[in-house]
Amino acid sequence: xxxxxxxxxxxxxxxxxxxxxxxxxxxxxxxxxxxxxxxxxxxxxxxxxxxxxxxxxxxxxxxxxxxxxxxxxxxxxxxxxxxxxxxxxxxxxxxxxxxxxxxxxxxxxxxxxxxxxxxxxxxxxxxxxxxxxxxxxxxxxxxxxxxxxxxxxxxxxxxxxxxxxxxxxxxxxxxxxxxxxxxxxxxxxxxxxxxxxxxxxxxxxxxxxxxxxxxxxxxxxxxxxxxxxxxxxxxxxxxxxxxxxxxxxxxxxxxxxxxxxxxxxxxxxxxxxxxxxxxxxxxxxxxxxxxxxxxxxxxxxxxxxxxxxxxxxxxxxxxxxxxxxxxxxxxxxxxxxxxxxxxxxxxxxxxxxxxxxxxxxxxxxxxxxxxxxxxxxxxxxxxxxxxxxxxxxxxxxxxxxxxxxxxxxxxx
Numbered sequence: 584x585x586x587x588x589x590x591x592x593x594x595x596x597x598x599x600x601x602x603x604x605x606x607x608x609x610x611x612x613x614x615x616x617x618x619x620x621x622x623x624x625x626x627x628x629x630x631x632x633x634x635x636x637x638x639x640x641x642x643x644x645x646x647x648x649x650x651x652x653x654x655x656x657x658x659x660x661x662x663x664x665x666x667x668x669x670x671x672x673x674x675x676x677x678x679x680x681x682x683x684x685x686x687x688x689x690x691x692x693x694x695x696x697x698x699x700x701x702x703x704x705x706x707x708x709x710x711x712x713x714x715x716x717x718x719x720x721x722x723x724x725x726x727x728x729x730x731x732x733x734x735x736x737x738x739x740x741x742x743x744x745x746x747x748x749x750x751x752x753x754x755x756x757x758x759x760x761x762x763x764x765x766x767x768x769x770x771x772x773x774x775x776x777x778x779x780x781x782x783x784x785x786x787x788x789x790x791x792x793x794x795x796x797x798x799x800x801x802x803x804x805x806x807x808x809x810x811x812x813x814x815x816x817x818x819x820x821x822x823x824x825x826x827x828x829x830x831x832x833x834x835x836x837x838x839x840x841x842x843x844x845x846x847x848x849x850x851x852x853x854x855x856x857x858x859x860x861x862x863x864x865x866x867x868x869x870x871x872x873x874x875x876x877x878x879x880x881x882x883x884x885x886x887x888x889x890x891x892x893x894x895x896x897x898x899x900x901x902x903x904x905x906x907x908x909x910x911x912x913x914x915x916x917x918x919x920x921x922x923x924x925x926x927x928x929x930x931x932x933x934x935x936x937x938x939x940x941x942x943x944x945x946x947x948x949x950x951x952x953x954x955x956x957x958x959x960x961x962x963x964x965x966x967x968x969x970x971x972x973x974x975x976x977x978x979x980x981x982x983x984x985x986x987x988x989x990x991x992x993x994x995x
Contacts, residue, residue, distance in 0.1 A: 586993055589732055593988045594932075596726045597981050603725070604718055604980050605705065607636075609698040611714045612707035616681045618748040619653035626680040626744045630660035633680070633717070633742055637664045640728055647761055649744065649752035659744035659752040663764065666724050668737035673769040674991045675739045677947065677958075678716030679746030679753060682709035683969050690971035704974045711975040712968035715983070716774030717742060719962065722984040723991065734991035736770065746775070746947050754950045765956050770921040770994055773948045774962035774983070781933050781983070784925050785960035787838055787914030787941035788949055792871040792879045793906040794886055796821065800899040802855070802863030814865035815854060817899040822848045824893035825869065831885055834876050838914075839941035844873045868906065872943035875911040909945060912952035919957040920995065928989035932982055937961075 614632060617623020634644045643665055648658035660680075665673075685695035685708050693699040695708040720740050727734055741764075745752035757764060765771070777783055798818050803811025828846040835842040849870045854862035873882055887903040894901045915922065917939040929937040939959075951958035963979040 590931075590989055590992055592730055593726045593732065593992070594985050596730055597722060597984050597988070600722055600725070600981060601977055604722060604977055605698070605700060607718050607721065608705050608707070608710055608714055611717065612696055612698045612709055615696055616709075617684060618681055618745060619651070620748045621684050625651070625654035625659050627654070627656055627660055629680045630662055630742065630744070634662055636721070637724075637740075640725065642666060642724070647757055649756040651752050661744055661753060661757055662740070662742040664740045664742075666727060666734060666738040668734040668991065670736050672766070673737045673739040674734070674987075674994065675741060675765065675769050675771040676716065676720040676987065677741040677743060677754065677771065677773050678720060679713045679743050679775070679947065680717070681744055681747050682712065683747050686971060692972055695971075695973075703977050705977055706972055706974045708973055711965055711973055713746070713775050715962055715964070715975050715980060718980050719774060719983040719987060722981065723987040726984070726988060727991070732992075736991055736994060738991045739769075750947055750950060754947050758950055758954050762954070765951070765954070767956055769956070770924055770990065771948075771951055771956055771958040772921065772925070772987070772990070773946060773951070773958055773960045775946050775948075776942065776944070776960050777962040777964035779963065779965055780935060781929055781961075781963035781979075781986075782935050782937045783961070784922055784937050784939045785942050785946065785948070786917060786919070786922060786939040787875070788911050788945055789839060789844070789872040789874055789941065789943045790877070790879055790911040791907060791909040791945050792873060792882055793908075794869040794871065794883065795904040795906050796867050796869060796886070796890055797902045797904070798865045798894055798899050799902070800863045800897065803861045805859040805861050808861060811861040812863065812898045813861045814899050815862050817894045817897040818865040818867055820896070821890045821893045821901070822867065824889050825886065827889055828882070828885065832873070832877050832882065834874055836874055836876075836941065838939070839874065839943065841943070844871070844877065845943060846871045875914075879908050879910060909949075912949040914941065915939075915952060915957040915959055919959070921957055921959045924990045924994035925959055925961055925986070927993070928986040931989055932985045
């Protein structure tokens with residue numbers, strides 16, 4: 584049987600799996616996997632369910648638990664399962680088992696932790712982020728097993744904890760404590776972001792810099808502004824002055840969307856509770872997504888200098904504090920084997936041309952890239968992660984499973 588015939592049989596088999604996909608999503612959505620940072624008990628229940636499913640299919644499942652005394656049992660599960668191939672080189676699919684809280688329940692049209700099926704749409708917390716990755720990879724495995732076919736490369740699944748709250752107990756733990764799991768010869772796919780037509784293969788990320796800007800002046804009565812130093816007025820001028828950052832760091836890189844560095848004022852802390860008091864303290868935050876060309880320390884210093892000058896006109900002082908700094912990892916080359924394999928598979932399954940791109944957000948793939956392991960972030964996504972009424976398309980789950988099957992069967 585030719586590889587083309589094997590792939591045809593795999594796609595036909597996957598087309599018979601809608602009921603299995605729905606039931607798997609139903610089980611995953613019902614198992615709430617929140618990290619302790621947001622009041623949860625971790626991912627143990629969901630991981631135990633997944634391990635049971637994979638073992639019942641005959642796969643070997645190993646757990647690499649990360650110690651964490653904040654959760655029952657004292658550890659966070661990181662599962663690794665293998666579907667042996669003809670070659671030892673692997674196709675890794677890394678998905679995460681944790682989810683984010685549902686947020687304001689009044690914005691949901693149904694219980695976020697009970698799957699709701701509406702035609703092709705599957706609603707529930709985690710259905711896209713990141714059950715999409717879990718389900719597409721398990722369905723690809725199931726198709727190979729049902730047909731008795733052996734993939735060319737070993738299909739390796741990593742189902743990790745703690746992606747939503749830092750990765751220290753998830754992929755970062757695996758790379759730190761068990762680096763032997765991964766090889767530069769492997770094809771590493773991270774289904775945790777993408778475009779709604781499946782044509783974006785994420786290969787690069789901007790650096791992330793979050794800054795807390797605190798202005799200190801003099802509180803006073805609003806009827807006597809000459810005796811106060813109004814930090815709200817100063818903050819407004821500082822925010823406008825920080826628009827200069829775009830001119831000071833002007834480089835463009837067409838790999839990214841948007842192609843330039845961005846500097847967005849976001850969160851604003853409350854100041855005074857009443858209308859007739861001039862605030863003497865104001866705090867706002869700046870979210871900077873910076874092209875890899877620039878040094879984050881240089882950006883921080885320019886923020887401090889611009890803010891100090893603008894606020895000084897009002898007799899207000901400024902403190903700039905780093906909340907988070909994450910220098911970008913080396914990009915995955917646009918010609919990397921994992922990128923080429925995905926492009927070929929997407930062309931075959933969806934009839935579309937996918938292109939390597941960079942994004943402003945950070946993904947877990949950065950940990951692979953910093954370890955010298957080329958990784959590609961890809962799935963067909965709806966861009967509704969973390970939102971109320973999160974959903975995924977059943978058809979996308981099956982289509983993406985076909986892409987993965989193609990990579991495992993036909994990648995060099």
